[in-house]
Amino acid sequence: MVEANVKVIEELTYFLQTVANDPSIRQLVTMDESDFSRQRKLTLERLVGIIINMPKRSLSIEIQQFFDSLGKGLESPTKGAFSLQRSKLKPLFFKVWNKWLVDNFYHYYGKKVKRWRGFQLQAVDGSCAYLLNRPDVIDHFGNSTNQHASIAMARVMQLQDVLNDITVWGDIYPINESEKAIMARQVPHLATDSLTLFDRGFPSYGLMYLLMNEETPRHFVMRCPTVFNKEVTLFSKSRKRSKIVMFYPSYKSINLLKENGYKVTEKTPIKVRMVQVNLPNGEQEILLTNLYDEKLYSVEDLKYLYGLRWRIETVYNKQKNQLQLEQFSGVRVICIQQDYAAGLLVANLQSLIEKQSVNYLKGINQRRKYNYQINRNISFASLKYDIVHLFLLAEPIEILIKLQQKFERYLEPVRPGRQYPRSTRKARRAYGKYQTFTNYKRAI
Numbered sequence: 001m002v003e004a005n006v007k008v009i010e011e012l013t014y015f016l017q018t019v020a021n022d023p024s025i026r027q028l029v030t031m032d033e034s035d036f037s038r039q040r041k042l043t044l045e046r047l048v049g050i051i052i053n054m055p056k057r058s059l060s061i062e063i064q065q066f067f068d069s070l071g072k073g074l075e076s077p078t079k080g081a082f083s084l085q086r087s088k089l090k091p092l093f094f095k096v097w098n099k100w101l102v103d104n105f106y107h108y109y110g111k112k113v114k115r116w117r118g119f120q121l122q123a124v125d126g127s128c129a130y131l132l133n134r135p136d137v138i139d140h141f142g143n144s145t146n147q148h149a150s151i152a153m154a155r156v157m158q159l160q161d162v163l164n165d166i167t168v169w170g171d172i173y174p175i176n177e178s179e180k181a182i183m184a185r186q187v188p189h190l191a192t193d194s195l196t197l198f199d200r201g202f203p204s205y206g207l208m209y210l211l212m213n214e215e216t217p218r219h220f221v222m223r224c225p226t227v228f229n230k231e232v233t234l235f236s237k238s239r240k241r242s243k244i245v246m247f248y249p250s251y252k253s254i255n256l257l258k259e260n261g262y263k264v265t266e267k268t269p270i271k272v273r274m275v276q277v278n279l280p281n282g283e284q285e286i287l288l289t290n291l292y293d294e295k296l297y298s299v300e301d302l303k304y305l306y307g308l309r310w311r312i313e314t315v316y317n318k319q320k321n322q323l324q325l326e327q328f329s330g331v332r333v334i335c336i337q338q339d340y341a342a343g344l345l346v347a348n349l350q351s352l353i354e355k356q357s358v359n360y361l362k363g364i365n366q367r368r369k370y371n372y373q374i375n376r377n378i379s380f381a382s383l384k385y386d387i388v389h390l391f392l393l394a395e396p397i398e399i400l401i402k403l404q405q406k407f408e409r410y411l412e413p414v415r416p417g418r419q420y421p422r423s424t425r426k427a428r429r430a431y432g433k434y435q436t437f438t439n440y441k442r443a444i
Contacts, residue, residue: 197309208272240276241275382403
C-alpha cells in the first residue's frame, strides 16, 4: 500500500507544481491570468497548503504555525494578506486535484481495489450544511426558514466508493437545488463499471432512464416508497419477492429528461426489476434495479448491497463532526467552496494512509476480543502540518510511514451488533459558527 500511496502523492505533487509553474494551466484555476505570477510569501503552493491544513482555529495562529512548520525562518503574512490571495484561487483547483487523486488511486492500486463482482460499488446521498447568516452567502446558497428563524444553508451531494472509503465526487450547491436534478447531471460522469446505490429520495423514471440509456448503461439499486407508483404498490401487497415490470413516465419525468437532452413520451417504457425484502425490525423494503438476472443477483444479494449504502451516512458524520465541515476558515462564498472541496481531498488522503495499516490491524485483531480500527478523530489531527509536508518538504515515503505509525498508536474497538435508532434532530441555533452533538472532543 505504501508504494501505491507514494505514486499517488507524487502525481498530486506533480499536479500542484504544474499548476503553480505553468501560466497557461494556472490561468484555468485563477481569477486572472496574472494571479500568482510574482514571487511572494504566499505562493500558490503555500496558499493551498494552508487551506488543506484544516485551519479551524484563529486564522492568524494557523498561518503563523504553518510557516513555522516549514522551518525556513520565513515571517508569516497577515490574515488579511491570506484572505486577499485566496480570493484569486478558484475552488475548481481543489475539485480537479481531488479528481486527480481518485483517478490515480484506481490506477495505482489496481487489483487491490475492492469490488463487488467486478462492479465499483458506490453510494450517493445528499446532506445539508449550516452556514453563516451573511447577505452574500444567503444570496448564493439560500436559506431555510421556519416560524422561529431563518438560517443560511447549502446542499451537499457526494458519491462514495463504499468498499474502498473514497469520495469519488462531491460538491456544494444552493439549498433549493434538488438532489434528483443534481444527480441527473452527474450520470454521464459515473464510471462505466459502477453499481450505484440510492436511498428512497431518488427513485424516478427520469433518473432510471438516464442511467439505463447511457452508451454503456449504468447499473443501480434504489430503495423506493411502497406508494411510488401503481406497479410498486401492487407488488408490495403480493407475496412475490422479485418481479420484472415496465415503468412509464409522468409529466415531471418527461420534463426532467427534456432538460437533459432526451425526448420521451408517456408511452416510452423502461424495464425495471422490483425486489421485496424484510428487515430485522419487520419493516418492508422495496428495491428497484436493472440487475435483472435472478440467478446471478439474488434477493439476498440485493438486500446485502443496499445495506452497504449506510456507509455514506457515516462519511457525513466524519465530515461534519471530525473534519468540522461547517467550521469554515472564511465567511465568503469562495472560502466555503474552497474549504469544502479541500476537505474531500483531506478525507481521501486520510483513507489512503489508513490502508497502510491493514496488516498491522490484522495482527492486532488476532490477539484481541474485538476487531480494532484506526481512531479517525485522532488520525485527522495527526495529519496537521504533515499533510502539507507531503507536498512541500520531505520525501513522501518518510512522511507516509511517520503518519502510519501515528495512526496505529490510536485504535478503537469495533463492537458488533450495536444499533441506535435515529434521534430527533436537535434544534440548531440561528447564529454561531460551530456546533457538535457527538460524544467526543474535537481534535483539529
